[in-house]
Amino acid sequence: MTVETAPSARAARTRRRAGRAGLTTLAVLASAISVFPVLWMVTSAFKTRDTVTDGRLIPSEVTFDNFVYVFTDVPFARYLWNSLLVSTVVTVVALLFHSMAAYALARLRFPGREAIFLSIFATLLVTAPVVLIPLFLVVRELGLLNSYAGLIIPAIFNAFGIFLLRQFYVGLPREVEEAAIIDGCSHWRVYWNVVLPLSRPILAALAVFFFLANWNSFVWPLVATSDQDLTVVQLGIASFETQYGANWNYILAAATVAALPMLALFFTFQRQIVESIKTSGLK
Incomplete structure (x- = not known):
């Protein structure tokens, strides 16, 4: 009887591991989706605005002037x-x-x-x-x-x-x-x-x-x-x-x-x- 039930026990453990792996993957994806807007906000806060000069696009640069403006001009x-x-x-x-x-x-x-x-x-x-x-x-x-x-x-x-x-x-x-x-x-x-x-x-x-x-x-x-x-x-x-x-x-x-x-x-x-x-x- 032990020999007959061993494969079913292994199959049950495999299903549980697969279920836990699926939940872990889902949790990681949900966390990444939740954290991404915060990371985008923080990184964009240190960038200047894209500008166009003489028909050329000047990309943004890393700067602290945004925070200086927030606490000085406002x-x-x-x-x-x-x-x-x-x-x-x-x-x-x-x-x-x-x-x-x-x-x-x-x-x-x-x-x-x-x-x-x-x-x-x-x-x-x-x-x-x-x-x-x-x-x-x-x-x-x-x-x-x-x-x-x-x-x-x-x-x-x-x-x-x-x-x-x-x-x-x-x-x-x-x-x-x-x-x-x-x-x-x-x-x-x-x-x-x-x-x-x-x-x-x-x-x-x-x-x-x-x-x-x-x-x-x-x-x-x-x-x-x-x-x-x-x-x-x-x-x-x-x-x-x-x-x-x-x-x-x-x-x-x-x-x-x-x-x-x-x-x-x-x-x-x-x-x-x-x-x-x-x-x-x-x-």
């Missing part, structure tokens, strides 16, 4: 500061409020808890363009246009963060919290001293998501601000494009500067992102 450092300020404040405040709301929805018992959670979750089905005009009208009535508050406050609430944190808290063992309550801790102290320290991986992942989303925000800053001093980095990059053409060498140089911090942030916290996805599924 207040790009101010744009970076605005995006950094808005993204940092939104991330910190959103994590605090979202974690408190998620803990209440996961652990506290009160009438209408499930209905509130379903209502918050249902807002994920509403796309941003649908609420853009009503949001603009509300912000205008509150007098928050052309201000940091107008950029920050509307971006704080995010149903995805509450949902992800709530699912994470549902999976936490209750024994630790119950022991703290028996020792005399209130719900606030349990949340602050027990739950938050256990939430560091999921909070780190959400911090990356929130920071990236606000760093790359374009539509709402375009609608809510017209002051040059409040221009964020994505609007600053778009300012290099004119009605009749685009200075792609400057655009790519500015995009490279704006992308490098985000790439570093993602690679630093990629393990937390993967862990948060694995541990916060539907319960």
Whole structure:
């Protein structure tokens, strides 16, 4: 019987190896396709524009003048500061409020808890363009246009963060919290001293998501601000494009500067992102 089953076992191992080889090849191709635009952006950021002189095409040359122009002739450092300020404040405040709301929805018992959670979750089905005009009208009535508050406050609430944190808290063992309550801790102290320290991986992942989303925000800053001093980095990059053409060498140089911090942030916290996805599924 062993002799008869040996060929089938070898065939099964061969099929598994072939399957793994196919998946590896597919992963390498997908990675190459994903990385190629980034490499093209970085290499093109160090090149001049192709010019035509006396009917002759003068090819591009390697230069650092594109980056010099971005930081000297344009207040790009101010744009970076605005995006950094808005993204940092939104991330910190959103994590605090979202974690408190998620803990209440996961652990506290009160009438209408499930209905509130379903209502918050249902807002994920509403796309941003649908609420853009009503949001603009509300912000205008509150007098928050052309201000940091107008950029920050509307971006704080995010149903995805509450949902992800709530699912994470549902999976936490209750024994630790119950022991703290028996020792005399209130719900606030349990949340602050027990739950938050256990939430560091999921909070780190959400911090990356929130920071990236606000760093790359374009539509709402375009609608809510017209002051040059409040221009964020994505609007600053778009300012290099004119009605009749685009200075792609400057655009790519500015995009490279704006992308490098985000790439570093993602690679630093990629393990937390993967862990948060694995541990916060539907319960």
